[in-house]
Amino acid sequence: MTLHLAILPILIPMLGGLLMLLPPFKGPTRYNLRRAASLFLIVAQLISAIVLIKAVIADGAIMYAVGDWQPPFGIILYADLVSSMLVLLTSFLGLGVTLYACAGTDREGKYFHPLIHFQLLGIYGAFLTNDLFNLFVFFEVLLIASYTLIIHGGGKQRTAANVHYVILNLIGSSLFLFALGTLYGVLGTLNIADMAIKISELERSDQLIAQAGGALMLVVFGLKSAMLPLHFWLPQTYAVTNAPSAALFAIMTKVGIYCIFRVYTVIFGDQAGELENVMQPWIWPLAIVTLIAGTIGALASTNLRLLVGNLVIVSVGTLLIAFSIRTPEATAAAFFYLVHSTLISAALFLIADMIGQQRGKALDYLVKARKIKQQALIGVLFFVAAMAVAGLPPFSGFLGKLVVLQAVTLTDERIWVWSLVLISSLMAIIALSRAGSTIFFRSIQGNDNNSGASVSKWQLSGALLLLSASPLLSIFGASVLEYTNNAAQQLHDIDHLIQIMNLNGDVQ
C-alpha cells in the first residue's frame, strides 16, 4: 500500500471511471447510483491525496518507478511537497464540483461523472509525473476529457466555443511534440531530473537547439495557462460551458503554471550553465501584460462568468510575475496564491451559475432585471467570494497578494509589481462591486420573484465547501505558508531531486 502510494491518485479515478461506464451504472434511471459511485470515488481520491501528502511530509519526496524500470530509463512518478499539495487541491476541488453537479448538471448528458474522473486522472498525472513525454500523455488525457465536458449538455454557443478550444489545443499538442523531439534530440533523455544534469554539459551548437526546444515548450505551457498573447480562448470558453466544468477548469490553467515552474526551475534553472533562466526575460514582460489584459477584460465584461474568466487571467498574470522573480520565497508565495485563486475562482463560477438560475432570461448578464429569489443567501456568498478574489482582508486573497508583494526584493521590479498588482486589485474591486450592485440592488421593483428553481442543497454544499477554503487559508495561513516555503525549497533544490532519482553519475 505505502509502496504504491504515489500512483494511487491516478489509479482510483482511472479504474473507477472505467467501471462507471459499465451496465450497472448506465441508463437514464440509474443516475442516483452514478452519483453515489462518483461521490465515493472522489472521497477515496481525497483520502489517498491526504495519505500521500502525510507520507511526503513525514518521509520526504517519493520516487515511484512504474514497472520498476529505474531512472533514467523508466517512466518515473515523483511526489514531492509541491505535487502532493496540488493533488490534494485538485481532489478537494473535485469534491466541490461533484457535489454541485449532483444538483442536475450531470443529467444533461450521459457520461458526466466518468468524464469528471478522467479529467481528474489527467490532472493528477500531470502533477505527479517526472517524465516530459508522460506529461504530454497526461495532458492529452485531461484535454480529451475537457473537450467533451465543455460541450456537455449541448447548445450552439458551446459547440462554437469548443471548436476553437479543440483546434487550438490540437495545434498546441503538435507543438509540444515538436518541443519534445527537439529536446530529446540534443539531450537524449526525457526524465526531468536527467535533463537537468545533461543540459549543463551541452556544446554551444546544441545549446541553441535546446533553447529553441525550451521556447517551444513555453508556447505550449503558455497556451495551457492562458498567458498573453495565448489567452483569447479562455474567457469565452469558460463563460459558455456548464458551471461545474468551468469550476473544474479553474485548475487547468494552474496545470500550465505548475509545468512552467517545474520545467523552467529544474531543467532551465540555476544549474543549467549557459542556459540558466533562459526563458525568464520572456516570461517577465508577458506576465505583466497578462495582468494588464486580464484587468481590462474584467472591467469590460458584460456578464458575471466572463468577469470571473478574466479574473482567472489576472491570477495567471500574478503567478507568472511571482515565477519570474526566481527566488524560493517568491515561489512559495506563488504556491499559496495558486491554492487560493483556484478555489475562489471555482466558487465564483458556481455562484454565477446560481445567480443565473434565478434571474430568468437575464441570466448572469450585468443588466437590470428582476429580483433574485434567494437574494440574501446568494448575496452573502457572492460578497465573500468577491472580497476574497479581490484581495480584501480578512480572506485569503489579501494574504496571497501580500506574500507575493513581499517576495519582490529588487527596487525596479518592486515599482512595477507593486503598482500593477495593487492597481489591478483596485480595478477588480470596481468591476466586482459594479457587477454585485447591478445584480443585487438594481432590480426591477414590485412583486417578488418566485420563479426559477431554489438553490438545492447539493449546489449550496458544493459552493460552500470551496468557499470555506478562503477563511481557513487565512486562519491557518502561517502553517500553510510554512508548508509552501518547504515545497518551494524542495523544488529549487535540484541536487536533492537528482539524489532521489539515483542519478549521481554512478549509473552511466
Next chain:
Amino acid sequence: MEIAYVICVGVLTFCGVFLCLRGRTFSVVVGLTMLSYAVNLFLFSSGRLNLEGAAILGMTDNYADPLPQALTLTAIVIGFAMIAFVVILAIRARADLGNDLVDGRDPPDTNKMIKSNEGKS
C-alpha cells in the same frame, strides 16, 4: 537521405500550418492531420537517422535508438484519436451552427465596410 527527410517534414509542416489558418473546418482538419504526420516524422528522427540498426540488444553492432520509435507509436495513437474527435466535432458544428466555418459565421466583409464608411464621410 537526411535532405529528403528534412524536406518532407518541412513541406508537411508548412502545408499543415497553412491549412490550419483557413476559415473552414474541413481544411483545418486536413491541416491538423498534416501537422500530426509532420510531428510523427520529426519525433522519429530525434533518435538520429541510421540504416539497418537493430533495436534489440545482441543482434548487431549497429543500434538504433528505440525510444523515439516508442514515442512515435504513442504519438500516432493519440494523434489519430484526436483527429477522429475533431472530425466528429466538425460534423456536429456543421449541424449546430448551420455552416462549416470555424467561427460559426461569415467573416465580416471588410471591403464593404470600408466602402460604406467612405460613403458616410
